[in-house]
Amino acid sequence: MQLPERWIAHLDMDAFYASVELLRYPQLKGQAVVIGGRRADAPQQLEDGSWRYAKLRDYTGRGVVTTSTYAARDLGVFSAMGLMKAALRAPDAILLPADFDSYRTYSRRFKAAVAEVAPVIEDRGIDEIYIDLTDVPGVRDAVGHDPLGGVKAVAREIKNSVSRATGLTCSIGITPNKLLSKIASELDKPDGISVLTMDDIPTRIWPLAVRKINGIGPKAGDKLVQLGLHTVGDIAAAPPAWLIEQFGDSYGAWLHNAAHGRDNRPVVTYSEPVSISRETTFERDLSARHDKALLGQIMDELCARLADDLARKRYAGKTVGIKLRFEGFVTVTRDQTLKIPVTSAADIRHAVGLCLKRVTFDKRLRLMGVRVGNLVHASEVLDAAPAAPRADPRRAPDNLSLF
Structure with a gap:
């Protein structure tokens, strides 16, 4: 086995918002729980010490699912689904309001814990990061007869650090690049570690559905299926010129390279928000x-x-x-x-x-x-000139008094 020049990890927290809520309500562990309710849907502790929870069946409105536990996902309830639609699939699921201040706190904690082990981190959102493990000590060490033992040990150390800092689990995919690592982090969820080399692409990546590649959206996915390309392997087997003919020069070439696991993007440690x-x-x-x-x-x-x-x-x-x-x-x-x-x-x-x-x-x-x-x-x-006097912000424009 030829080890890659780079080891890039994608770390994804497991059902992050829901998992944070389960720290607050551990009695709900293993149950179908949906996050996305209103403040009025917060659990109430009764005089006898028991809890009263809002049920999804009782929800009315246009809210959407922020996230759900894996038990709720097994019932067909997923992020961005309307809560009314979700209630048809899991009427007895427990509904909790979102607490984004708490989620941001736990996000900072898990990222700080990872940085203590591997400091080269690209922040991709509240619950996921990329990590460049290439130069982390021990990552290239073999353990017994396993040439990947070192990188697996580093992954376990990262997971243990996250668990100690937050009480939460995460899943990590480690491959030679960001594209493959994003896919790999989903292969063994929850609480998993997946380490792949380029040699694993035919057996682990090509059997997957085309939408598993980050960058293939609904429209492109539908078109690929209509063209008879259902799996990543189908795209890999398609002639590059034909893909370009169907999808254009840039996207067609990207599809060919992505299906073969090629991606040279670096881990970007900092970027300014737009x-x-x-x-x-x-x-x-x-x-x-x-x-x-x-x-x-x-x-x-x-x-x-x-x-x-x-x-x-x-x-x-x-x-x-x-x-x-x-x-x-x-x-x-x-x-x-x-x-x-x-x-x-x-x-x-x-x-x-x-x-x-x-x-x-x-x-x-x-x-x-x-x-x-x-x-x-x-x-x-601080160096700018003083602003001109402004109207009282509580006074609305004449033609729209509500604002």
């Missing part, structure tokens, strides 16, 4: 005329939470944008570019008001969001 945003989907469609007080309150809260995000991440932004989704899934966006980067909820709120003046509210709203882009580090704002 923008920071907050949004919420309403339980029912809201009217700009009849629900103006509620909409104003929701927008105030979004701006406040976005300002907190900017402060925590030490950013300011020169562009403030809004996102509005009306009934019929019609989405409208508006942006306002400012002379001075903003950080405060009041300044964001004022810019939002300017954006809202350019929208016609002739339909009911189902989603509202606010975004700050064109980011700079907060330290740069």
Whole structure:
């Protein structure tokens, strides 16, 4: 066996949000639990010490599943599924509200634990990271007759560190590159370790469905199936020129290389965010005329939470944008570019008001969001000129009093 020049790991926390909730409610371990309810769905402890839980069957609204335990997934309930649809599949599943502050805390803990073992980390979100293990001591050591013993030992050390820091489990895929490692981390979930070399591609990767490759979305996946390519191996066996003819030069060539497990992307240890945003989907469609007080309150809260995000991440932004989704899934966006980067909820709120003046509210709203882009580090704002006086952010534009 020829060992690769690089060892890249993809670490994925197991049912992360749900697992954090099970730390809080260990009595629910092994049960079908769905995360995505409202605060009113929080468990209540009764006088006799027992707990009362909301059931999925009793939910009404337009909320979606944030995540679910593996027991709920066995019943067909998955992330991004509407809660009403999920209730048809698992009516007796327990419904819990999401607690993103807690999830962010555990995210920081598991990443810090990994960094103590392998510091070259690419952050890919709240519950997953890539890790370059190439230069980690011991990773190339054989253990007995197993040439992969060293890399497996490092993986176990990482998993143990994560468990000690958080009480949670994770799954790790380790291969020569990021593309294969992303696939490998799903092969032995939950709480698994999968180590693959290029020699394993025909037996472990090619039998998989085409959508298992990160980068093949629903449309491309459907087209591949329509063309008779159902597995990764089918793509690998297809002539490259034919793939290019069907999918274009860039994507066709990428499909050929991906099916053969080729990927030279490095682990990127740091990247600047393009923008920071907050949004919420309403339980029912809201009217700009009849629900103006509620909409104003929701927008105030979004701006406040976005300002907190900017402060925590030490950013300011020169562009403030809004996102509005009306009934019929019609989405409208508006942006306002400012002379001075903003950080405060009041300044964001004022810019939002300017954006809202350019929208016609002739339909009911189902989603509202606010975004700050064109980011700079907060330290740069200290050197900026004082901002011009602004109107009271609590006063709305004349044509839309709810905001």
